[in-house]
Amino acid sequence: MPIPFPGMNPYLEHPDLWPTVHQRFVIALSEILKHRLPAAYRVRLKEHRYQVSGEDSLVVGAPGLDWGQDTQTLTDHSSPLSGPINTPKTAAIQKNTTHLAHKARGITPRPISVLVPVPQKIHETYLEIVNDAEEIVTVIEILSPKKKRPGRGRDLYERQREAIFGSDIHFIEIDLLRGWEPSSIYGPDEAGDYRILVSRSEQRPRAQLFTWNVLEPIPAITLPLTGTDELLIELKPALDQACDRTDLLVNYQQQPLPPLRFEEALWLETFLQQVGMRPCAS
Numbered sequence: 001m002p003i004p005f006p007g008m009n010p011y012l013e014h015p016d017l018w019p020t021v022h023q024r025f026v027i028a029l030s031e032i033l034k035h036r037l038p039a040a041y042r043v044r045l046k047e048h049r050y051q052v053s054g055e056d057s058l059v060v061g062a063p064g065l066d067w068g069q070d071t072q073t074l075t076d077h078s079s080p081l082s083g084p085i086n087t088p089k090t091a092a093i094q095k096n097t098t099h100l101a102h103k104a105r106g107i108t109p110r111p112i113s114v115l116v117p118v119p120q121k122i123h124e125t126y127l128e129i130v131n132d133a134e135e136i137v138t139v140i141e142i143l144s145p146k147k148k149r150p151g152r153g154r155d156l157y158e159r160q161r162e163a164i165f166g167s168d169i170h171f172i173e174i175d176l177l178r179g180w181e182p183s184s185i186y187g188p189d190e191a192g193d194y195r196i197l198v199s200r201s202e203q204r205p206r207a208q209l210f211t212w213n214v215l216e217p218i219p220a221i222t223l224p225l226t227g228t229d230e231l232l233i234e235l236k237p238a239l240d241q242a243c244d245r246t247d248l249l250v251n252y253q254q255q256p257l258p259p260l261r262f263e264e265a266l267w268l269e270t271f272l273q274q275v276g277m278r279p280c281a282s
Contacts, residue, residue, distance in 0.1 A: 002243040003252075003275055007218045007236070008194055009243065010256035010268070013177050015145065017250065022144055024242035026125045029140070032238055033127070033223075033231075041129055041137065041225060048124045048160070129225065137225055138170040148180035158184065165204060170224040173197040174235065178214075179258045185209065196235075200224045214264055252277040 003009065012021045026045065033043040124147075127140040141161075146153030161183065164171045175182060175195040182195055185207070192211025198221055199207040210219045218239070223231040252272055260268060272278040 002240045003272075003277060005214075005271075007212060007216050008176055008214060008239070009250075010178070010214050010260060011250045011252065012239075012243065013179065014250075014257050017248065018145065018177070020248065021242055022142060023125060025239055026127060026142055028241035029142075029235070029238040030127055031241075032233070033129070036231060036233070037129065038225070038229060038231075040132055040229075044128050044130060045125050046128050048126065048156075129223070131226060136169050138172065138223060139164055140172045140223075141174065143173065143175045143177060143183070145177065145180065148175075148177060148182070150181075165199065168201045170201050171197070171199040172221065172223065173199075176239075194218070196221055198222070198224070214260065215267060 012018060030043050030045055037043060124144055126142070128136050129138040129140070131137055141147075141157075144153075147157040148154060161171070161173075173183060173196070175197075178193045183197070185197065186205075187209070191213075193213045194211065196210040196219065197207055198210070201224075210221065212219060218234075218236045220232055220234050223233050225231065255265065256268070259265070269278065273280045
């Protein structure tokens with residue numbers, strides 16, 4: 001059984017876990033919609049397919065990239081004077097100095113571990129609601145790191161999103177990732193860790209934006225269909241179904257990635273102790 005977080009489980013955002021969670025969440029949501037949509041509609045799974053290379057292929061969200069650094073090393077920026085500033089210029093000087101020193105002593109430098117820009121094929125699923133005439137009524141997207149991080153993945157997604165905004169198709173965008181910049185909108189900058197955008201075609205450019213943080217429940221949303229048809233849906237059951245598998249290994253003894261704010265980290269410590277996932281402090 002998944003841990004009863006009030007809303008989003010922040011551990012699921014880990015780059016090694018999210019690709020699996022994303023796929024399962026989309027499938028679980030499609031199963032729920034399949035049984036709840038009116039008879040005139042059906043849901044179908046669709047896929048974005050594209051290829052990235054260079055820096056884009058090293059995006060967080062691709063499992064198996066381990067640089068031998070722990071979370072604290074990667075995220076602790078509280079002491080800017082804790083070590084030398086490693087700019088490209090100083091790094092080059094240090095490398096050249098080390099090389100000359102090794103050459104003078106007859107030492108052959110050892111190779112270092114690096115990554116090369118191997119092209120990566122991306123397959124990401126999303127949902128379409130269609131009517132009896134096979135016309136697309138509503139598109140539902142669940143964001144991934146590649147759709148949020150600057151690069152080709154985000155550029156392609158922004159173009160697809162813009163094309164929908166210029167059509168008569170309703171659009172729902174679910175963002176359960178605290179990292180990176182949210183997708184483009186115009187209006188008040190509402191604070192929140194997570195977001196859901198509901199854009200009804202007949203109301204554009206106006207849309208509804210739901211935001212909440214890790215301590216709050218995921219809000220229910222209304223799925224727009226044709227005319228006055230609509231469907232109230234809860235996303236938490238689909239997320240719980242996506243996590244209700246024994247092969248989804250989560251380490252609750254460490255902090256989530258990205259890390260939480262101080263107050264939320266304190267809350268998380270207490271919550272995990274209450275549900276028996278962390279030992280209580282003696």
